[in-house]
Amino acid sequence: MLDVRRLRLLRDLARLGTIAAVAQARAYTPSAVSQQLAALQREAGVPLLEHTGRSVRLTPAATALVHHTEAVLAALEAASATLAAARTGLSGTVRIGAFPSAVPTLLPAALVALGRDHPALDLMVTELDPVDVPDALRDGRLDVALWHDYDVAPVESDPGVDSVRLLDEKVFLAVPAEGWPDRTVAGTREAAWIVGTPGTLCHTVAMRVCQAAGFTARVRHHADDFTAVLALVAAGQGVALVPELAAAHPPADVRLVPLDVHRRTRIAYRRGAAGHPVIAACVAALESSTSAYLVSPPSA
Template identity: 40%
Template sequence: MLRELHRRGTVTAAATALHYTASAVSQQLAQLERDVGAKLFERLGRRVQLTDLGVLLADHAEEILGSVERATLALEEASESISVRLTAGVWASVASGLLPTALTALAATHPGIEVRTRELAPEDTAGAVRDGALDLSFVIDYANYPMPWDPGLERAVIAVERLYAAVPAGAVPAASVTLPELADHPWILPGSRSHFGHAARLACQSSGFEPRINHEVEEQSTALAMVAAGLGVTLVSDLGLALRPPGIDVVALGDALTRTVSVAYRTRSARRSALHLVIDAVRTAAAEKGLGAHEPMVLP
């Protein structure tokens, strides 16, 4: 919490990054100050600022947290059997499309590995890994919009998905459609600040038009339900097809769009065998669905 306060500047921002309430963070920081026996913070209006001693301790925070992680790794390596709990950041289509198969297979071969999940927006998961709130997370890179990358993280490619047009039943009679052919339809997309929403807008703009967005919704299942009701069109990925309700036609895109699904983890966690067993299980589940990543991803 001290590290995040130093990094982000406010208790509220630190609490948001760590998924705690601001009051919980304030209480823990006050306890830290009592434990240290020195003044670490001072109030400037509504803001909390680190004192010189607070900055000094914050400078050691990364080393302290790294030591804890290295100690955890040493214990795992010394143990004859793998027994560990990992927390993964997921979103809906990964949680429903890959994890049931992957975690069932993992439990059969390595019952000591417990994987807990936390659903976050795809654009937030990598930051939560970097900040230590998660051990690993699923991240997305669209072919036309790769995600900015943190040098303290590594990634393992899991799957390559295609994107399709999801349209009301009968709205597009052809077997495939191009994005310009959908220009006159109303669209249903997430906000432009979301990774998917921004990538979809870029794809439309590259095809020569600005999508007319009648409904801005964040959940893929909600967007698909609205498509089924005849309210517009959207894009859906291979894993998202599992969320498709009746009343929707899924049409191939003539101008193929793809996205890469990867697992992000901290560089200092790279030797954790439990982490790689989880990655292997998810990668196998993706391959069984025909979504295997045949080529290594080229990072921007």
């Protein structure tokens, strides 16, 4: 019988590439990871790893086993969901992830509703960039998350994650109100840009939008909070891209130009967990809070 914990390590190795990275992600020593993978290889009865110098790579059999592992883990999630549905009431810790602009807009009403309807739930919120969501869900650091991508920078589907569509938003070009007669992306060729931290999705999107307009952005400032981004634009420090959720109340000295770019938000959770009553309650609360926000966003 194959050990599920060892199968998780093999899946991690396929995703992360090195034993050292797996050890860091799981808080193990590299030696412990190697020993567990060696034990899995004995259980499998076929070679799973090939050593090339100081690195390892998966054999074709190991790659096939990783695909089966995703199905096994999804089945375990579904089994847990079935058992949870048989219990009375919802309780326990729920770890919710959200990107920064969703925390003050979509999330508060959902948290209030969940706390009111299911007081035995212990709700914990973590703010994080969308690029970190799949790993956090797979590793159990999150149970449910608001996860987004952009049409100009689509995120590849993850075999360990399922999701439901929540919201599509316009993206705006934010420019100072004065001195910008050409309010197009092409017209910012010589402008300074305010973009997210390298490695974040917002940074990638800004770079791609500028590249599509035929130039490379001249980055002056890095900022990940859209309130700070808009304040910098208002101060004449550059131009930026801002999604609709973050653009409800721009400073008076900022003009927002709608672009043919959209941000797409989904509610994500581990594959197989859709039927878990806690996940279903979170999805319903987030859908309701988003609908209410869109109908009547808070005034400035």
